[in-house]
Amino acid sequence: MATLNKYSVLLPTYEERNNLPLIVWLLVKHLSESGHDFEIIIIDDGSPDGTLDVAKELQRLYGKDKIVLRPREKKLGLGTAYIHGIKHATGNFVIILDADLSHHPKFLPEFIRKQAEKDYDVVTGTRYSGNGGVFGWDLKRKVISRGANYLTQVLLRPGVSDLTGSFRLYKKAVLEKLINACVSKGYVFQMEMIIRARQFNFSVAEVPITFVDRLYGESKLGGSEVVAFFKGVLYLFATT
Amino acid sequence: MAIPKLYQWLLAASIFMAAWLSYVAGFFQTNLRQEYHNIILVLPIYLLMAFASYSLALLGYRVATFNDCIDAAEELQEDVKEARKDLERIGYKYASDWQ
């Protein structure tokens, strides 16, 4: 597969000391096995657990061309982490995924194949269709997730089945344009990116993915996230 | 750019309610049979209830058919083992983290 494409993987980390070496190893494995040119940009926000030391060690092992470090002093949030990371991306495509092993890099060759199929602007992973799915979710979490998803489908008609997922492949110029157009933070940011993509008439394709809950570290889904989610949906409902 | 979704809904709802209210208030000359007339009187409530039941049924179905990816979780465990072994092999210096 000799193409001139280069894929910049943005990996925001906060307290991922245990996950980071594993996700990087899996990324290197699946992207080099499929013969793609890539770089991994790690954006660590001053994690107290020393994630940055791990990142430096990985850079020593895999080389400065493969592992790029763009740390920040303190926890400034996911949205700005992407903005910070993309500034240093040298690829023509950008891949975004979580560092906590919820998103498995084995799906990336499929993302890349899908993108090439019709030269899509965005390819997004979906837990809600085809062979997609989740692991480690109890009934309550499934109901909340499906309910929230249904609400977004009815109110926003986004044209994709998974709005809040954050496992995606973008053309770099497209991602830059979307990031500049988006005002929300957190979960809502992921939704807004896809909604705006539709507004700009960018083409969006989906790839079914499995989502496995994090093995290491705390899960932080709480009441304030739910409130922020509803506010975000209403904001997009009223403005887009 | 297109009209925001909120206004699309408001527009559709007000057109519908305007038509319904004019019917109920007797603005139209109609000779509908009594059964139809009775249905139309409660139509907004009917529609709401139908939508609510449809939503609940769909939600139930989707929760029940939400894939449990047990294989994916097991495969990940295997991948983790393999990754650790290989990282140790190439001299990863924090391998003691997972001992």
Ligand SMILES: Nc1nc2c(ncn2[C@@H]2O[C@H](COP(=O)(O)OP(=O)(O)OP(=O)(O)O)[C@@H](O)[C@H]2O)c(=O)[nH]1
């Ligand atoms: N740089 C940076 N990364 C962050 C920040 N917050 C979260 N992350 C990373 O963003 C990714 C997604 O965050 P998660 O904490 O897994 O969020 P989540 O998947 O919604 O919630 P969990 O149930 O906890 O997995 C992970 O790789 C985190 O390490 C932040 O403030 N700065």
Ligand SMILES: [Mg+2]
């Ligand atoms: Mg996560």
